[in-house]
Amino acid sequence: MAAGERSWEEIRKDFPVLDQEVNGRKLIYFDNAATSQKPLSVIEAMTHYYEHDNANVHRGLHELSNRATAGYEGARARLAAYLGAQDEEIIFTRGTTESINLVARAWGEEYLKAGDVVLLTEMEHHSNIVPWQMLAQRRGVKLRFIPITPEGTLDLSNLDQLLDGVKLFSFVHISNSLGTINPAAELVRRAKAAGATVLVDAAQSAGHLPLDVKELGCDFLALSGHKMCGPTGIGLLYGRREILDVMPPFHGGGEMISTVTFEGSQYKPSPYRFEAGTPAIAEAIGLAVAAEYIDGIGRARIWEHDQLLAKEGLAVLSQIPGIRILGPLDHRAGLVAFTLQSAHAHDVVSMADQEGLALRGGHHCTQPLLRKLGVPASSRASFAFYNTVEEIHRMGEILKKVQTFFA
Amino acid sequence: MNLEELYQEVILDHSKRPRNFGPLPDATVTVRGDNPSCGDEIELSLKLNGDQIEDVKFTGQGCAICMSSASLLTLKVKKKDKAQAEVLLKGFKDMLTAPEAPESNEALGDLQIFAAVRRFPQRVKCATLSWRALEQALEAHAGSVTTKEPAS
Numbered sequence: 001m002a003a004g005e006r007s008w009e010e011i012r013k014d015f016p017v018l019d020q021e022v023n024g025r026k027l028i029y030f031d032n033a034a035t036s037q038k039p040l041s042v043i044e045a046m047t048h049y050y051e052h053d054n055a056n057v058h059r060g061l062h063e064l065s066n067r068a069t070a071g072y073e074g075a076r077a078r079l080a081a082y083l084g085a086q087d088e089e090i091i092f093t094r095g096t097t098e099s100i101n102l103v104a105r106a107w108g109e110e111y112l113k114a115g116d117v118v119l120l121t122e123m124e125h126h127s128n129i130v131p132w133q134m135l136a137q138r139r140g141v142k143l144r145f146i147p148i149t150p151e152g153t154l155d156l157s158n159l160d161q162l163l164d165g166v167k168l169f170s171f172v173h174i175s176n177s178l179g180t181i182n183p184a185a186e187l188v189r190r191a192k193a194a195g196a197t198v199l200v201d202a203a204q205s206a207g208h209l210p211l212d213v214k215e216l217g218c219d220f221l222a223l224s225g226h227k228m229c230g231p232t233g234i235g236l237l238y239g240r241r242e243i244l245d246v247m248p249p250f251h252g253g254g255e256m257i258s259t260v261t262f263e264g265s266q267y268k269p270s271p272y273r274f275e276a277g278t279p280a281i282a283e284a285i286g287l288a289v290a291a292e293y294i295d296g297i298g299r300a301r302i303w304e305h306d307q308l309l310a311k312e313g314l315a316v317l318s319q320i321p322g323i324r325i326l327g328p329l330d331h332r333a334g335l336v337a338f339t340l341q342s343a344h345a346h347d348v349v350s351m352a353d354q355e356g357l358a359l360r361g362g363h364h365c366t367q368p369l370l371r372k373l374g375v376p377a378s379s380r381a382s383f384a385f386y387n388t389v390e391e392i393h394r395m396g397e398i399l400k401k402v403q404t405f406f407a
Numbered sequence: 408m409n410l411e412e413l414y415q416e417v418i419l420d421h422s423k424r425p426r427n428f429g430p431l432p433d434a435t436v437t438v439r440g441d442n443p444s445c446g447d448e449i450e451l452s453l454k455l456n457g458d459q460i461e462d463v464k465f466t467g468q469g470c471a472i473c474m475s476s477a478s479l480l481t482l483k484v485k486k487k488d489k490a491q492a493e494v495l496l497k498g499f500k501d502m503l504t505a506p507e508a509p510e511s512n513e514a515l516g517d518l519q520i521f522a523a524v525r526r527f528p529q530r531v532k533c534a535t536l537s538w539r540a541l542e543q544a545l546e547a548h549a550g551s552v553t554t555k556e557p558a559s
Contacts, residue, residue, distance in 0.1 A: 344470035346445060346533060350413070362445045370446075376468055377446030406419070406471065 008305065011297060012386040014039040025356030028391045033176050033204060033335045033382030034360055035226045038290070042229060045289040046282045056278055058255065072281050075288035076271070082291040083221065084212035085238050091271040092279050095235035096203040097127040099222030100170070102237055102274060103199055104131035106250045107220075111197075112167055114140030119162060119169040119196065121146040121154055122372060123178055126365045128170055128201050146171075148372070152178040152327035154187075163194035170220075174204035177366040177380070178327030179310070179335045181205075188217045197243070203227055204333065207294055209303040213238050225283065230290035234283035237274075244270035251276040302385045306334040309383040309392065316396035317381075320403055326378055335382035337364065340399070343406035345377040351405065352379075355398045413523045413530075414471060421475035426482055431464040436547050440540035442532050447473045451480075451540040458489040470533050472524060477537035479517055489545055496545075499538050503531050 012018060015037045020027050029037060049071060055064035057072045073087075080087045093099045112118070118132050122145050135141050146162055147155045152175075163169070169191040173184050184200055191198045199220040202211060207228025213221050221238040225231055239247070249256055249267055253276035258266045267273045294302065313336045317323055322341030340348055349361035360380040363370045370378065381395060431437075434452035441448045449467030453460055463481045468474075484492045498512045502522050511519060524534045 344468075344473075346447075346470035346472070346530065347414070350527060350530060367443075376448065377470075405414070 078288040095224040099237035179332035225287035230287035422471035
């Protein structure tokens with residue numbers, strides 16, 4: 001810890017929900033890859049907005065509407081800075097899923113035709129598979145997948161061939177099931193060199209490590225607010241300005257038009273063209289405060305702590321008899337999915353819950369991946385910067401107990 | 408409520424050594440059931456002779472609750488007739504899903520150990536998976552068809 005930095009212990013106290021007992025035990029929240037907890041500053045910012053400033057944006061001429069608009073657009077600017085983008089390149093959505101659907105609908109339907117290839121990877125979340133399958137059904141687009149190695153990393157040995165003729169390449173930055181950190185910069189560079197438009201699913205990375213879309217060079221980037229200490233129901237899509245300027249709208253309605261007649265309508269420029277209807281104003285404000293909070297700690301410092309927890313988590317889990325850890329054994333994010341020989345994931349999660357330990361059990365919305373790995377269901381522990389090494393050791397004790405119980 | 412109450416010896420025993428586990432080559436009806444959200448998958452096969460359940464077996468994989476429930480189901484309905492199986496089916500479903508927990512149901516016998524699952528709402532679908540498959544298998548018999556549709 002450098003001079004002037006707040007300790008992790010102190011930072012943990014910013015999260016009121018963590019200070020409680022569950023089933024009579026001190027809560028250990030290890031389901032951060034599903035959703036992170038929220039610091040008091042985010043909760044208070046949203047409460048403050050509703051208590052003092054609530055109005056609709058962009059249309060009122062009164063004071064409260066001015067404040068709401070300033071808060072909402074200020075949030076856009078703050079999030080643009082968070083990603084190294086311009087304000088006009090930030091579209092508010094409900095989250096990563098909607099962001100990807102927006103690209104599939106608005107961009108995909110305009111620029112892709114029958115026979116065009118969309119390249120994905122075998123470790124995608126359902127949210128980066130299903131929208132493309134739907135597009136394939138509507139437009140006859142072909143889907144191609146980069147395979148994974150037995151270790152759970154992308155097999156890039158045939159990448160040039162796989163990229164041949166690809167119109168769009170959409171891939172996950174950090175796998176929510178394997179913890180794999182994909183070489184995003186390299187993947188973007190090679191896909192761009194092959195002429196593809198590139199979308200990065202940053203759902204699991206945006207709150208954990210430094211991310212700059214200009215450095216990355218991607219055309220689109222999607223993230224979810226609730227996985228980075230922000231509220232649910234808000235996320236964003238970054239789109240490179242040249243693309244958004246000519247991309248047709250997504251939803252039609254109010255807020256996204258400049259003039260409407262009974263014969264037709266003129267659309268607003270980006271990002272407003274893509275934000276039909278009253279947006280999630282309080283949530284956008286909350287998300288901007290979350291981004292500020294994360295940068296207050298520092299993403300490089302958070303990532304360093306993530307790496308420490310990942311290493312410790314892996315070390316502790318490896319000690320448990322009959323465990324199978326999914327994904328690579330080094331260079332991975334702070335989440336570890338595993339199976340126990342003696343107990344099904346449900347039984348593991350139910351028993352852990354009785355000890356106050358919150359894990360995820362199931363297929364983590366990556367059914368095709370788990371099927372390929374021959375795993376019907378797995379348990380997952382996913383960490384955030386407010387988690388501690390002591391909690392990880394406690395998890396080890398609990399899981400040993402579970403293992404013995406079912407053995 | 409502690410988990411030992413949920414994971415009683417009988418449940419652990421049946422999940423580790425499921426009875427009537429395996430294929431049933433001369434099945435007259437087979438129903439696949441799965442819980443897509445969690446990965447439980449079972450296939451329940453019945454050999455029906457008129458209204459009589461001559462034999463019943465299952466295959467698949469799932470959590471301890473799912474496997475033990477299926478295992479106990481096979482012991483309970485084997486050699487029973489359709490009407491008797493339906494009574495058990497209704498009793499089991501009511502025990503877990505009726506708005507009000509019913510009084511203890513002696514007819515269910517061993518199956519009453521699953522009453523505790525009621526207090527773990529996320530796990531109800533694990534316990535009922537094989538029973539939903541049975542329900543569909545009994546209905547399919549009326550139409551004398553073999554169905555491969557998921558029961559969930």
